[in-house]
Amino acid sequence: MTDRLRRDALPEQVAAPVNPERVGIVHLGIGAFHRAHQAVYTERAMAATGDLTWGILGVTQRSATVRDQLRPQGGVYGVLTAGAGASPSGYVVGDDLRLDLVGAVTDVAYPAEETERVLATLAAPTTHVVTLTITEKGYARLPGGGLDVDRVRPDLDALAGTRGASGSAAATPASSAIGLLVRGLAARHLAGDAPITVLTCDNMVDNGRVLERLVREAVDAALPGPGGHDLRAYLDSRVTFPCSMVDRIVPATTSGQRDAVERALGVRDEGLVVGEPFTQWVIEDRFAGPRPAWEAVGVTLTSDVAPYEQAKLRLLNGTHSLIAYAGALAGHASIAEAMADPRIAGHARTYLFEDALPTVTPPDGTDLGAYGEEILRRFANPHTGHTTLQVAMDGSQKIPFRWGGVLTDCLEAGRVPEGLAFGLASWAEFVRRRTLAAGGQGQDVPGGSCDGVDDPRAEELAALVGGSDMAIVAADATEVVRRLIALPGLLPATSDELVETVLEAAAA
Missing domain, CATH: 3.40.50.720 (NAD(P)-binding Rossmann-like Domain)
Incomplete structure (x- = not known):
């Protein structure tokens, strides 16, 4: 030994x-x-x-x-x-x-x-x-x-x-x-x-x-x-x-x-x-x-952590979650593999540079554009092996902090954050597939174990996916997405235009 x-x-x-x-x-x-x-x-x-x-x-x-x-x-x-x-x-x-x-x-x-x-x-x-x-x-x-x-x-x-x-x-x-x-x-x-x-x-x-x-x-x-x-x-x-x-x-x-x-x-x-x-x-x-x-x-x-905290939560953590949900749906086991997928990398860039970055106050001496590029390089590092399912855990707890402020600022500025909408659609579809698979009603995300969503609000999420009528609701993915993004406490703000953008992304 x-x-x-x-x-x-x-x-x-x-x-x-x-x-x-x-x-x-x-x-x-x-x-x-x-x-x-x-x-x-x-x-x-x-x-x-x-x-x-x-x-x-x-x-x-x-x-x-x-x-x-x-x-x-x-x-x-x-x-x-x-x-x-x-x-x-x-x-x-x-x-x-x-x-x-x-x-x-x-x-x-x-x-x-x-x-x-x-x-x-x-x-x-x-x-x-x-x-x-x-x-x-x-x-x-x-x-x-x-x-x-x-x-x-x-x-x-x-x-x-x-x-x-x-x-x-x-x-x-x-x-x-x-x-x-x-x-x-x-x-x-x-x-x-x-x-x-x-x-x-x-x-x-x-x-x-x-x-x-x-x-x-x-x-x-x-x-x-x-x-x-x-x-x-x-x-x-x-x-x-x-x-x-x-x-x-x-x-x-x-x-x-x-x-x-x-x-x-x-x-x-x-x-x-x-x-x-x-x-x-x-x-x-x-x-x-x-x-x-x-x-x-x-x-x-x-004396003030807020600018650093805001930059990290909105730019790094927010992008990380988007890549995790989209990557898991696409069958990528790691964040680095997902970053090598040009479709996912494109949505990540849209969220990071078009949605999130304009809402962030730069910490002293920080070039946010360079910081954003460094984030994407870090995510692409194949040595870390950070898995998409690991990052995808506890979405109901993470999304309010990572995407909530970006969403509020974008809507107040009169624009719909398309990258963020894609992220919400990916999360909802991730939850839908994992929940249905756990109930024997569909196929899990690639690499999943059919054991449902790892989230402290998993029971609430399962009820929104369909509960006892899971097989019926499973046929209407649009309705499931609509229900999920209306989860109490998930989003601090919303609009009809945002919901429609999320539904379009989910359908795609």
Whole structure:
């Protein structure tokens, strides 16, 4: 049996990672993206400054998989940079593939079994920052944007029973990221009122403000009236929720990539993640206390993240979704394959340069035309292997942020965004085909598994596709598209002309 990658037995040919002295950051949602992005910046900041107090306790959400990957390795894992311009400092693994080891993550906790440990770490005075990458659907929001209290009720009941103190209710396993965060803030308040920064890194407009509002709604629901006064005062005076923007394409790691690294190093890295050469992080400079020296390793600290966030969401993420839905329908397994299809590339350009770009305020010093071309080059990088089905997940949660602002601005300017309309048609047809296939009423998109749409609102979408009358509705694809794009909370604005343009694109 091949040995696992470990700090005490590192291969000679790859540089050793940092060895943190203690935990300074708790990260909720430690998937591949965090390990290839924020953890890398934190690793580099510790290496650059010698300040080793910024170890990360990662917290999983849905399963213990990441814990079981990283705990036997002492938290150490590799980041495989795929494509031209790969990290020059890394160890060469293959053509255009370089490996860097990361040691910033000290351990991973699984809340279903280790909630008390996570709460204690959140309350510790040596913890100064909480970061999150829980995806849009992890924020437990209703279609209108408010907190879905029912989804976080077990955590709110635990908070109401303990006010964050130790005891039987404090040991109640966390059932949601938002609930765990609020319970952790309450525990920190009771443990000594130490300040803390809560930094969301998910793709949402004004993401820090969104998270702060949800946290406050959770406190109000758990501790209404005077009962929550002290905790609200703590949030007012000692906790900040900066906005941020993150960017790096991080596809799912394949067994072939793990095998390639194993052949090169002689040890198995079950925690391996893959990323493109490009990476960016912009943070609102609004911290409640100490933080890593991220600015020393390329992070942009600014008083206003909004222009960066808007450019990324509308130009990069919006184009990414269009390519994913259209690519999946056309039978392309990866984003790069879809970009090689001139039909899809043409629609992507229409959306990016004609629909979205005129609605974006450029960040200081940014050439949006050049930024747009760089986006398309990144999507065409065949080394990343980002799949169309991976990007197509959770459309009902992503579309409002990625396309909503573009749509509103275009309609207010008196024009129908044709590229965006094509994207909506592609999403609706993607949902229709996958839903019908899951019900045995049609053929799935190429490469699909006939298991329906991967979306937190899948049941609502299935009802719109036809429900019990699925076979009848399946014959009228136009009606299905009309129903889907009218999904409550999906689009902030619409018009008869837009609907007709979407229907024409769906028919084509």
